[in-house]
Amino acid sequence: MSAIERYDLLEHGVLRFLTAGSVDDGKSTLIGRLLYDTKTILADQLAAIERTSQKRGTALDLSLLTDGLVAEREQGITIDVAYRYFATALRKFIIADAPGHEQYTRNMVTAASTAQLAVLLVDARHGVVTQTRRHATLAHLLGIQHLIVAVNKMDLVDYDQSVFAGIVADFLAFAERSGMENMRFVPMSALTGEMVVERGGKLDWYEGPTLLQILETVDVEQKLAEAPFRFPIQYVVRPTATLPRGYMGRIESGSIAVGDAVTVLPSGVSSRVREIRGYDGTRKRAGLHAAVTLVLADAIDISRGDMLVHRNKSPVIRRDLDATLCWLSETPLDSRRNYFLRHTTREVRARIGGIDHLWDVATQERQPAPDTLRMNDIGRVGLMLAQPVFADRYADNRVTGSFVLVDEATNNTVAAGLIQ
């Protein structure tokens, strides 16, 4: 069998997952271990970390593989989400490595926004701590479907089954209170490699899959494939002598077929799909995430930022939003000011109408409304919009239920919003 065929046959697509943990939970070592044991670490990288490990007089330190920028080393902290890649015969993986510091809620939210699965590191010696609950809560808030609680450093508790069982029970009690589902628990040692990629020989009492086996086989439910059709217009193709007017975009949920009745938002005008164009010519149907050009049966005025939906399956056209807002910027929210709100391919001016309450991620308790939101705060707010957006609830659709706020003066992205 040729190399190309081999890679096509064993194809489960892409899994994006994030890793989160407290500062010393061994997250960097775990990522290093995944890369190392899946043969993703290469000779020159290995030589570099061997040299550094020797200089420091330690055993081979896999955590050095994820060592960051000079700016970070100078300050001894991790500033930002880093993306790492590895592939096995079954899947391609994209890891979003979110720094562990408590104050970096914004990084965790950023990493979680594109992840389908979260690996939460728990130190077997310390058990479930506040930081574990914070990370689990944020993963849940951001709509991540699968949670793996990786009970790490089992080598430091003599691979004791009762330690693992106690942590599982603790976490389950917390998860039940919080309404979380789809959890798995794996005992492991990232340092020695037990139950990460290889089973090892010290955790024989554990009969479940290794971490990598879960990552390779977890069924990422294609909820969006079943959801109503949403097609935000990215770019309008002007008609020429040979080509009709077309609307470029990506199918963000559902699917479309030639002949389908569609409604254009915000105008509410209806038409039918005459053609679905792709690079290879026209096709009769297109599925989730297909990047296509749609041609309609009627000449209608449509621009970037409009949305095509199936008739009678429309999102709500809204000039005001009730949203959970995570503030990302060092400059606090200023309710006197306007912000640009980016929702799908649409951009509208927005103002914060009011802050209902602040949400404490660690306790999941509401706190009285402050007069502003500061970096890493999460609050429930009302927004007023200068033009409408076409919104679904975030819980129903991660694409049409999310937005960011952009500062009008600096053009910086300052907040992430989940539509309620």
Add this chain to the structure above:
Amino acid sequence: MSAAKESGHDRFVADQLPQPRPADADHLGWLESEAIHILREVAGQCRNPALLFSGGKDSLVLLRLAEKAFRPGAFPFPLLHIDTGHNFPEVIAFRDHRAAELGERLIVRSVEDSIAEGRVVLRDATESRNRHQSVTLLDAIAEFGFDACIGGARRDEEKSRAKERIFSFRDTFGQWDPKNQRPELWSLFNARVGPGEHVRVFPISNWTELDIWQYIARERLAVPSIYLAHTRPVVRRGSALVCVTPLTPPRDGDVVEQISVRFRTVGDITCTAPVASDAASIEAIIAETAMTTITERGATRLDDQTSDASMELRKKEGYF
């Protein structure tokens, strides 16, 4: 509208058929769909973008993705190449051939001109011109008023790239400030810039070297001949092979060997090293890449080895 009345009902054809296979069910489809979405966001958001095209494999993949995004129409951006004057002639010929074949506008700005104008001063004539490209690139961006430059950088290439945004903001000096990058969530990209500022956009951020070769194979893309194994005179310098060319003549005591090599990257001749290889087809390259033991930049870029953080420093100065 009329069709709906004729049939008397509002049925959704798609609802009555099994779900079509998602476009991203396999990993190349996933990567392709993401990249097309990003390219169309550039077209939708930016006033005056350009696509950086060198003739190298990553930028050839970018061009195919641009075709998938915009054909049968023309690209909504010109192609821009910063020519160091030290490029492999095979690659320059390929660049011109491909641009002509596509019928797209190719702008070339050269480091040679920047040197003649005194904008770039070399320590000596044989110095690598790799980092000096930044000056020429920023001058070209200013000359044409580009507000976005689409590039073929990948996050797996080098560790300072691992934290790079897909839409990466550059200030009026073209600088990348790792502490002042815009948060990037979901697939909501922010290309807003002020006068004199621009964004670099990296549609293939999430691709690895193996993904690139698999895509080249799937799409049957032609690549410059020097990517495939060929016999060439080289000398050994430490662990690297260095080509013998008029720009890089052998030094005293060097032993010139004729061996079968291929290039994994094709940059400036003075700092791009080939690897020993017999892989004479794309398929053989994929097999070799899947089991290779040296990173792409580690094997082939002499300029990245000067210090642990060379790439980070060059990026801050406005490098690709």
